[in-house]
Amino acid sequence: MKRRDFVGLSGLAAGALFLPALPGFGHAAVDPARLLEPGADASQKKRLADAALNAATAAGATYADVRIGRYLNQGIFTREKQVQNIASTESYGAGVRVIAGGTWGFAATNAVTEAGLAKAAQLAVRIAQANAKVQKEKVQLAPQKGFGEVSWRTPIRQNAFGVPVAQKVELLLAANAAATANGASFVNSTLFQINEQKYFASTDGSYIDQDVHRIWPTFTVTAIDRASGKFRTRDALSAPMGLGYEYLTPQAADRVPGAAGTGLIGYRNSYDLLADAALAARQAREKLTAKSVAPGKYDLVLEPNHLGLTIHESVGHPTELDRVLGYEANYAGTSFATLEWKAKNLPYGSKLVNIVADKTQVGSLGAVGYDDEGVPAKRWDLIKAGQLVDYQKIRDQAHIVGQTASDGCCYADSWNSVQFQRMPNVSLQAGPAKLSVDELIKGVDRGIYIAGRGSYSIDQQRYNFQFGGQVFYAIEKGRITEMLEDVAYQANTQEFWNSCAAICDESDYRLFGSFFDGKGQPSQVSAVSHGSATTRFNGVNVINTARKIG
Amino acid sequence: MALLSQTEAQTILKKVLAFSTADECDATLSGSTGGNVRSARNSISTAGASDNVSLAVEARFGKRSGLATCNEFDEATLRRCVQRAEEIARLAPESPEYMPLLGPQQYLDGSRSYVAATAAIDPDYRARQIGASMALCDQKKLSSAGFLDDAVSFVAKRNSKGLEAYQQLSNVTFSVTVRTPDGTGSGYAAADYTDAGKFDAARLTKIAADKAASSVKARAIEPGKYTVILEPNALLSNVDTSLLGALMQSLDARNADEGRSFLSKKGGGNKKGEKLFDERVTIYSDPLNAEISDLTFSGDGRAQQRTTWIEKGVVKNLYASRFWAQKASIPDLPRPNGWIMEGGTQSTADLIKGTAKGILVTRLWYIRPVDPQTLLFTGLTRDGTFYIENGAIKFPIKNFRFNESPVIMLNNLEAIGKPVRLSGNLVPPLKIRDFTFTSLSDAV
Numbered sequence: 001m002k003r004r005d006f007v008g009l010s011g012l013a014a015g016a017l018f019l020p021a022l023p024g025f026g027h028a029a030v031d032p033a034r035l036l037e038p039g040a041d042a043s044q045k046k047r048l049a050d051a052a053l054n055a056a057t058a059a060g061a062t063y064a065d066v067r068i069g070r071y072l073n074q075g076i077f078t079r080e081k082q083v084q085n086i087a088s089t090e091s092y093g094a095g096v097r098v099i100a101g102g103t104w105g106f107a108a109t110n111a112v113t114e115a116g117l118a119k120a121a122q123l124a125v126r127i128a129q130a131n132a133k134v135q136k137e138k139v140q141l142a143p144q145k146g147f148g149e150v151s152w153r154t155p156i157r158q159n160a161f162g163v164p165v166a167q168k169v170e171l172l173l174a175a176n177a178a179a180t181a182n183g184a185s186f187v188n189s190t191l192f193q194i195n196e197q198k199y200f201a202s203t204d205g206s207y208i209d210q211d212v213h214r215i216w217p218t219f220t221v222t223a224i225d226r227a228s229g230k231f232r233t234r235d236a237l238s239a240p241m242g243l244g245y246e247y248l249t250p251q252a253a254d255r256v257p258g259a260a261g262t263g264l265i266g267y268r269n270s271y272d273l274l275a276d277a278a279l280a281a282r283q284a285r286e287k288l289t290a291k292s293v294a295p296g297k298y299d300l301v302l303e304p305n306h307l308g309l310t311i312h313e314s315v316g317h318p319t320e321l322d323r324v325l326g327y328e329a330n331y332a333g334t335s336f337a338t339l340e341w342k343a344k345n346l347p348y349g350s351k352l353v354n355i356v357a358d359k360t361q362v363g364s365l366g367a368v369g370y371d372d373e374g375v376p377a378k379r380w381d382l383i384k385a386g387q388l389v390d391y392q393k394i395r396d397q398a399h400i401v402g403q404t405a406s407d408g409c410c411y412a413d414s415w416n417s418v419q420f421q422r423m424p425n426v427s428l429q430a431g432p433a434k435l436s437v438d439e440l441i442k443g444v445d446r447g448i449y450i451a452g453r454g455s456y457s458i459d460q461q462r463y464n465f466q467f468g469g470q471v472f473y474a475i476e477k478g479r480i481t482e483m484l485e486d487v488a489y490q491a492n493t494q495e496f497w498n499s500c501a502a503i504c505d506e507s508d509y510r511l512f513g514s515f516f517d518g519k520g521q522p523s524q525v526s527a528v529s530h531g532s533a534t535t536r537f538n539g540v541n542v543i544n545t546a547r548k549i550g
Numbered sequence: 551m552a553l554l555s556q557t558e559a560q561t562i563l564k565k566v567l568a569f570s571t572a573d574e575c576d577a578t579l580s581g582s583t584g585g586n587v588r589s590a591r592n593s594i595s596t597a598g599a600s601d602n603v604s605l606a607v608e609a610r611f612g613k614r615s616g617l618a619t620c621n622e623f624d625e626a627t628l629r630r631c632v633q634r635a636e637e638i639a640r641l642a643p644e645s646p647e648y649m650p651l652l653g654p655q656q657y658l659d660g661s662r663s664y665v666a667a668t669a670a671i672d673p674d675y676r677a678r679q680i681g682a683s684m685a686l687c688d689q690k691k692l693s694s695a696g697f698l699d700d701a702v703s704f705v706a707k708r709n710s711k712g713l714e715a716y717q718q719l720s721n722v723t724f725s726v727t728v729r730t731p732d733g734t735g736s737g738y739a740a741a742d743y744t745d746a747g748k749f750d751a752a753r754l755t756k757i758a759a760d761k762a763a764s765s766v767k768a769r770a771i772e773p774g775k776y777t778v779i780l781e782p783n784a785l786l787s788n789v790d791t792s793l794l795g796a797l798m799q800s801l802d803a804r805n806a807d808e809g810r811s812f813l814s815k816k817g818g819g820n821k822k823g824e825k826l827f828d829e830r831v832t833i834y835s836d837p838l839n840a841e842i843s844d845l846t847f848s849g850d851g852r853a854q855q856r857t858t859w860i861e862k863g864v865v866k867n868l869y870a871s872r873f874w875a876q877k878a879s880i881p882d883l884p885r886p887n888g889w890i891m892e893g894g895t896q897s898t899a900d901l902i903k904g905t906a907k908g909i910l911v912t913r914l915w916y917i918r919p920v921d922p923q924t925l926l927f928t929g930l931t932r933d934g935t936f937y938i939e940n941g942a943i944k945f946p947i948k949n950f951r952f953n954e955s956p957v958i959m960l961n962n963l964e965a966i967g968k969p970v971r972l973s974g975n976l977v978p979p980l981k982i983r984d985f986t987f988t989s990l991s992d993a994v
Contacts (some may be wrong), residue, residue, distance in 0.1 A: 130673035134681030229816035398785035464991035
């Protein structure tokens with residue numbers, strides 16, 4: 001689902017429950033019960049897929065793949081004591097991708113019949129042939145063996161679509177009540193649930209049936225001081241996850257205490273929505289009167305729900321091979337981590353920095369059995385002991401860096417989007433030696449502890465970035481002293497990762513997630529997780545973001 | 551199937567309403583057909599086509615509402631779609647923000663939002679246009695990455711209270727980034743049109759190519775407060791958050807009244823009627839504007855009228871949902887689609903001539919909110935940043951990160967140029983003093 005679809009469905013843009021605004025979104029709204037109904041069975045899909053592959057080959061394609069997708073989504077949107085919207089949607093259709101004349105062509109249709117798919121295949125070939133006339137770099141695919149008929153499913157314990165809507169609404173409204181009781185002026189809460197039922201077939205002989213689940217409970221609490229006109233917000237510290245509804249049944253073993261003196265709790269594979277909502281309201285209120293930061297150099301202690309986004313922007317994106325090669329130059333940009341840069345063995349980070357790409361991690365957003373061009377999921381090193389050792393690549397890129405296999409990170413966000421290289425889970429490995437958060441903070445003389453995802457911005461080659469957070473605490477002489485406000489840090493990617501001075505051990509490791517990572521033209525979203533443990537970075541530049549208007 | 555005529559669309563919608571047993575029923579039929587092609591490294595990367603028509607039916611029983619959609623239009627399917635909307639409505643919670651459906655509306659006549667030439671675009675046309683763009687960069691030994699996207703679409707509405715609406719739209723958008731082979735220079739151009747007859751990919755590519763070639767060997771200058779000339783692409787974008795776009799997105803009455811907007815007042819209420827910007831700032835919307843003709847109705851059926859949002863620096867109107875407009879007793883104004891910032895007659899080149907010392911900014915990028923209280927945003931310059939001295943561009947400079955609020959920016963206004971169409975809006979280049987750059991970036 002595209003981000004704009006969820007935004008459209010939320011009704012927030014229209015500011016009203018009563019829909020529709022213009023139904024520009026491609027998803028059909030359905031009865032929630034329909035989200036549990038099975039889609040077409042695999043044998044039916046194989047017959048349809050073969051019709052597309054045969055039509056493509058007959059029209060002149062040298063390679064073809066087809067994705068028949070049923071994308072189910074449900075978003076529940078509430079504020080304070082009321083439900084704003086419950087949107088259950090289904091999108092069903094097929095996309096056919098071909099190579100003809102050494103050029104890619106793609107066409108999609110919601111007429112999921114043998115005739116409909118054959119027609120789409122022919123149009124895809126026509127598009128490829130039209131473009132072949134002005135194209136210079138012929139597509140070269142890394143070989144991929146076919147797997148025959150196989151399947152994969154996210155190992156969830158409870159399908160979120162099987163939980164009655166009333167129960168989910170009740171939980172969100174209870175979180176709103178907890179926030180209000182703790183001082184929130186307003187609270188918006190949302191539960192996103194996604195199920196991708198994807199069938200992939202290619203002329204390489206694969207017929208892959210996958211059932212992928214994701215979930216994200218989140219909220220924003222607003223505290224207002226009417227007298228001063230000041231307002232502050234605090235967002236949920238949940239993470240979107242590749243889990244079922246079990247994520248919303250809190251387990252004591254999944255609670256990870258934050259730094260002493262902050263009251264913060266981190267969450268692994270289950271999340272306590274009510275406890276976090278109550279804490280968020282107290283913290284939003286506290287932010288109204290927190291001390292404004294003095295700008296300057298600080299040692300930063302970044303917890304995983306914050307650090308995940310910094311990893312995403314400063315390591316995840318620069319190591320995407322399509323960006324490195326210039327394929328994203330007109331939109332998201334390119335990368336400082338060019339092939340020439342890598343050849344010089346320049347240090348990406350300090351020796352403590354080990355970062356892996358992983359499409360197999362259980363509970364993560366990126367976990368699948370196979371990617372959207374039939375390549376099996378795997379785990380590989382991107383940065384080892386501070387050195388960049390590899391990139392993220394798909395089948396048509398491997399030959400450019402002298403490799404013979406894809407990394408299996410090709411993805412399309414819908415049946416009507418063309419698949420391309422998307423970021424796998426990219427995670428910082430926990431420190432090998434025992435180190436708790438409080439032990440790490442003990443060594444910091446003048447620093448700031450930052451939790452939660454805030455404002456984020458990075459340049460088009462991923463050198464210069466600026467990040468905010470949800471809550472900030474001053475560290476003085478080894479202990480947390482007070483809450484701070486108006487904090488953002490600016491750094492250069494390479495300098496920042498080389499200032500990495502300590503990483504907590506595995507007991508503090510957990511996942512952060514990004515549900516709507518945008519890339520490509522037309523823009524597509526992708527969901528990806530980033531794991532880390534609380535980490536220290538020395539001497540980072542902190543600015544004060546307070547301004548005065550009117 | 552994608553472009554239904556008014557008669558075809560209303561025939562389907564009449565059938566839908568005839569099947570309804572709900573207290574109120576609203577039906578919207580919309581469709582689009584189009585395609586795209588993408589290039590990188592002076593070669594085609596991906597291309598695609600899409601075609602879709604969708605019906606949305608909203609059924610209401612009292613204050614309960616249900617929505618269902620379908621994309622087949624035989625009687626049995628339409629009947630099932632209406633029934634499903636009604637089943638969902640019966641199960642839905644009552645909305646405390648219920649508003650009855652609108653009755654018949656008078657919409658403005660004469661919007662030229664559809665041009666047949668755009669409907670005639672086919673894969674060969676796209677290949678020719680992007681081919682010309684790539685060929686120009688080949689000749690100049692530069693590397694281009696471009697994106698061409700076109701669609702024609704329609705929207706039709708009808709409800710049980712007698713509201714009826716129909717309109718067709720067409721759009722073609724193109725953007726291109728051109729880089730020097732060594733990666734030390736980069737330029738950008740983007741444009742969008744209702745009429746494909748006005749589109750020339752090579753002409754736009756030349757602008758980006760010239761920027762790329764002239765931006766090599768950029769020098770570093772100290773971050774700080776500078777006079778800047780912000781080209782339209784630095785003020786508005788259809789692929790990123792933008793300073794002027796964000797300002798226009800913030801004129802929501804409810805957020806202001808609830809105390810969580812830069813327009814909220816100390817002690818309660820909002821700042822409508824207050825002068826918040828330089829007196830030369832006037833922004834309005836007009837769906838009949840010849841250059842950016844747009845839909846004359848909003849998603850909920852309200853008429854889009856010519857509306858002044860900011861006049862001579864004073865906030866004149868805020869948009870609102872129908873519920874909030876009634877509750878707050880304010881004009882019932884929907885959020886506009888495109889908008890127009892009034893300007894003068896000067897081109898960007900004229901603004902440069904009138905500048906003793908300053909910085910020309912082609913584009914701002916990765917713009918994100920830092921503080922909603924002050925509408926503070928951060929982001930970076932990109933694809934051509936130049937130092938100006940004595941009325942002329944002296945040399946390219948390295949990119950900067952900025953931290954700035956459009957509210958402060960529109961108070962520090964030095965000059966306004968001639969508006970140009972961008973993403974369905976009319977945006978002038980602006981000359982601004984004391985624009986805040988906070989750090990340098992090595993990015994090109």
